[in-house]
Amino acid sequence: xxxxxxxxxxxxxxxxxxxxxxxxxxxxxxxxxxxxxxxxxxxxxxxxxxxxxxxxxxxxxxxxxxxxxxxxxxxxxxxxxxxxxxxxxxxxxxxxxxxxxxxxxxxxxxxxxxxxxxxxxxxxxxxxxxxxxxxxxxxxxxxxxxxxxxxxxxxxxxxxxxxxxxxxxxxxxxxxxxxxxxxxxxxxxxxxxxxxxxxxxxxxxxx
Amino acid sequence: xxxxxxxxxxxxxxxxxxxxxxxxxxxxxxxxxxxxxxxxxxxxxxxxxxxxxxxxxxxxxxxxxxxxxxxxxxxxxxxxxxxxxxxxxxxxxxxxxxxxxxxxxxxxxxxxxxxxxxxxxxxxxxxxxxxxxxxxxxxxxxxxxxxxxxxxxxxxxxxxxxxxxxxxxxxxxxxxxxxxxxxxxxxxxxxxxxxxxxxxxxxxxxxxxxxxxxxxxxxxxxxxxxxxxxxxxxxxxxxxxxxxxxxxxxxxxxxxxxxxxxxxxxxxxxxxxxxxxxxxxxxxxxxxxxxxxxxxxxxxxxxxxxxxxxxxxxxxxxxxxxxxxxxxxxxxxxxxxxxxxxxxxxxxxxxxxxxxxxxxxxxxxxxxxxxxxxxxxxxxxxxxxxxxxxxxxxxxxxxxxxxxxxxxxxxxxxxxxxxxxxxxxxxxxxxxxxxxxxxx
Numbered sequence: 001x002x003x004x005x006x007x008x009x010x011x012x013x014x015x016x017x018x019x020x021x022x023x024x025x026x027x028x029x030x031x032x033x034x035x036x037x038x039x040x041x042x043x044x045x046x047x048x049x050x051x052x053x054x055x056x057x058x059x060x061x062x063x064x065x066x067x068x069x070x071x072x073x074x075x076x077x078x079x080x081x082x083x084x085x086x087x088x089x090x091x092x093x094x095x096x097x098x099x100x101x102x103x104x105x106x107x108x109x110x111x112x113x114x115x116x117x118x119x120x121x122x123x124x125x126x127x128x129x130x131x132x133x134x135x136x137x138x139x140x141x142x143x144x145x146x147x148x149x150x151x152x153x154x155x156x157x158x159x160x161x162x163x164x165x166x167x168x169x170x171x172x173x174x175x176x177x178x179x180x181x182x183x184x185x186x187x188x189x190x191x192x193x194x195x196x197x198x199x200x201x202x203x204x205x206x207x
Numbered sequence: 208x209x210x211x212x213x214x215x216x217x218x219x220x221x222x223x224x225x226x227x228x229x230x231x232x233x234x235x236x237x238x239x240x241x242x243x244x245x246x247x248x249x250x251x252x253x254x255x256x257x258x259x260x261x262x263x264x265x266x267x268x269x270x271x272x273x274x275x276x277x278x279x280x281x282x283x284x285x286x287x288x289x290x291x292x293x294x295x296x297x298x299x300x301x302x303x304x305x306x307x308x309x310x311x312x313x314x315x316x317x318x319x320x321x322x323x324x325x326x327x328x329x330x331x332x333x334x335x336x337x338x339x340x341x342x343x344x345x346x347x348x349x350x351x352x353x354x355x356x357x358x359x360x361x362x363x364x365x366x367x368x369x370x371x372x373x374x375x376x377x378x379x380x381x382x383x384x385x386x387x388x389x390x391x392x393x394x395x396x397x398x399x400x401x402x403x404x405x406x407x408x409x410x411x412x413x414x415x416x417x418x419x420x421x422x423x424x425x426x427x428x429x430x431x432x433x434x435x436x437x438x439x440x441x442x443x444x445x446x447x448x449x450x451x452x453x454x455x456x457x458x459x460x461x462x463x464x465x466x467x468x469x470x471x472x473x474x475x476x477x478x479x480x481x482x483x484x485x486x487x488x489x490x491x492x493x494x495x496x497x498x499x500x501x502x503x504x505x506x507x508x509x510x511x512x513x514x515x516x517x518x519x520x521x522x523x524x525x526x527x528x529x530x531x532x533x534x535x536x537x538x539x540x541x542x543x544x545x546x547x548x549x550x551x552x553x554x555x556x557x558x559x560x561x562x563x564x565x566x567x568x569x570x571x572x573x574x575x576x577x578x579x580x581x582x583x584x585x586x587x588x589x590x591x592x593x594x595x596x597x598x599x600x601x602x603x604x605x606x607x608x609x610x611x612x613x614x615x616x617x618x619x620x621x622x623x624x625x626x627x628x629x630x631x632x633x634x635x636x637x638x639x640x641x642x643x644x645x646x647x
Contacts, residue, residue, distance in 0.1 A: 057624050058647060059579075059581065059622075062647050064580070086581070087581035087644075087645065088582045089580065089582070090563070090579050090580055090582035092562060092573075093579045093582075093644070093646075095574075101550065106550065106551060107547055108547050116542070117543065120538060124535040127535070179625025
């Protein structure tokens with residue numbers, strides 16, 4: 001202990017490794033929402049996995065969340081399938097968000113066929129993303145979708161009512177949307193990291 | 208055992224191994240056969256169906272050669288040119304055999320420089336391949352007269368001590384002509400290739416029509432799956448033969464008294480893969496309610512356009528087992544119905560109800576005014592608190608010329624639940640809100 005070395009010289013000499021947060025990996029499937037990407041362990045949507053989006057009601061920004069992704073995929077000439085949407089997709093609105101509607105396949109199916117159709121699309125490997133609104137989906141059905149998404153290397157989005165939040169889910173990512181008092185997104189589960197304790201503000205914009 | 212002939216004088220046309228061991232032979236009277244063997248199955252010989260399957264196989268063979276001729280109980284293919292495409296004879300032979308075995312046909316294959324020689328060699332044994340004229344002569348010399356498929360006049364030759372083709376060919380031609388006529392000599396010349404074979408080329412039919420009679424009445428669809436698999440397999444083989452695809456085919460379920468149920472299987476694009484065709488047919492069949500038992504199945508395909516295989520990129524990133532998007536569409540349509548998979552496109556009509564249509568492809572400029580992402584099929588009234596207006600109004604006043612007149616002020620509003628809605632009210636009123644879409 002003869003020589004006393006000042007801390008500042010050590011640091012300036014770059015001889016001490018200082019623990020630092022690793023830079024967030026650039027996700028393969030960015031959501032298009034920078035704040036959300038920064039929060040998610042994969043830097044975006046978990047690739048080839050099921051993402052669950054839980055809503056309090058329709059029209060709270062749930063599509064706004066995925067439309068940048070759909071725009072990116074359809075512009076890359078990849079196909080996107082929308083299985084049994086609750087309403088007709090409004091072409092003018094989707095196009096305002098940059099989605100190429102020629103690559104959006106809309107599938108109308110009865111309740112009992114929705115899960116089958118979703119699984120077929122995911123498994124086929126020809127769709128880059130599949131959006132579904134399963135109404136009668138239990139844990140097993142969602143697990144099947146997760147496996148199918150992995151097989152077909154596709155993004156699966158399941159939009160469900162927020163009352164399903166209390167049920168466990170095999171989805172790789174669970175987002176909960178809140179509309180009141182202000183629009184925000186809670187990350188309830190994300191594979192590969194702890195769910196953040198703070199919500200992200202959702203900017204609602206109207207073209 | 209196959210039997211044929213008038214009812215009172217039936218004769219044996221073909222007998223299997225155990226039956227022949229018991230002393231039955233072709234041409235025997237059925238009564239004599241019964242005396243020899245107490246128990247056997249006698250199936251009436253159906254010349255028409257033999258003819259039909261003969262032609263079917265010729266259509267299959269057509270995929271290996273453009274020169275296909277029909278001979279009694281045989282099909283002759285000109286393969287010298289095909290070998291350039293399919294590889295040397297052993298390879299081509301194994302492909303032919305694989306096809307025939309897959310379709311469930313017993314067969315004998317022989318190759319020779321002339322069609323008639325090949326025909327004779329196939330009758331003698333299976334798998335002979337004689338590719339030069341010298342070896343052909345040597346092979347032919349061994350063939351017994353009985354198996355040489357010569358005209359009827361030659362039947363007396365063995366009685367004269369001429370037992371093989373070699374002996375026959377060694378005889379002086381003059382004497383043969385005087386004794387047996389010109390026909391025998393012409394046949395011999397055709398066998399050795401000294402005169403052209405004089406066979407007519409077979410042309411495959413332009414319509415595929417296949418009928419299978421079921422062994423018993425079938426009342427549930429599950430039992431139809433196997434015959435349908437067989438039929439679609441045959442259809443696929445036929446399509447491969449003519450290098451075409453099928454766009455639409457009809458599956459007819461025949462009931463008693465000439466009643467039938469038709470199941471039409473329509474495809475978006477021509478296909479010819481046996482598995483896909485079977486899957487689509489089964490998908491449509493599942494929706495059919497069988498009111499009566501089915502006696503027979505018939506598959507008719509008239510719409511046979513050219514088949515264009517879809518190209519895939521060499522550096523395709525998708526998984527190796529990926530379906531094409533067209534195949535996925537077909538699979539969904541087969542189960543969910545013909546109109547279940549569609550695209551939406553913009554039209555030039557400004558009315559929201561008519562601004563989009565299934566499969567519209569018009570290049571329309573992107574709307575500058577706010578448009579929702581969900582459109583309600585019909586507007587619903589907005590109840591509860593007065594909504595908060597976020598933007599608007601945008602007045603739409605149009606359609607007076609076609610009885611679809613609208614005159615509305617559109618606003619973007621926020622409901623008490625925090626939903627953003629696209630709502631309209633009568634011009635200038637800001638009351639009586641109707642929701643027409645959601646900004647989801």
